[in-house]
Amino acid sequence: MKHPVDVHVGKRIRHRRWMVGMTQQQLGEIVGIKFQQIQKYETGMNRVSASRLWDIAKALQVPVSFFFEGYEAETATADVADVAEGDRQGDLLADKEALELVRSYYAIPEAQRRRLFDLARVLSDVA
The missing domain is CATH 1.10.260.40 (lambda repressor-like DNA-binding domains)
Known part of the structure; x- marks a missing residue:
């Protein structure tokens, strides 16, 4: 076991x-x-x-x-x-898709990544 x-x-x-x-x-x-x-x-x-x-x-x-x-x-x-x-x-x-998303997220330059994070946060609040 x-x-x-x-x-x-x-x-x-x-x-x-x-x-x-x-x-x-x-x-x-x-x-x-x-x-x-x-x-x-x-x-x-x-x-x-x-x-x-x-x-x-x-x-x-x-x-x-x-x-x-x-x-x-x-x-x-x-x-x-x-x-x-x-x-x-x-x-x-x-979940392989979630891992791929995280890997792609961290490949984005930091300033753009922060903006994407803010966008995702706003979208999840709406949903």
């Missing part, structure tokens, strides 16, 4: 890898493992060791703590099945 922490860390690995435009194959080559192992980490099927997480963090240019951001302590005591169901419903960044 998947542990909720492993699932969360895996999602954060996938999210960061995708945000920097890296494939599973490329990340695997950098850290010295096969892409299939990256797949298993990203789904939470395999637990990432501390040293491997260190290597992945270095390859993705983030601190190790990045992979634990957003994980709440009370989740650790929740039933694993409930956590998995909640993750599917509440994980916006699991």
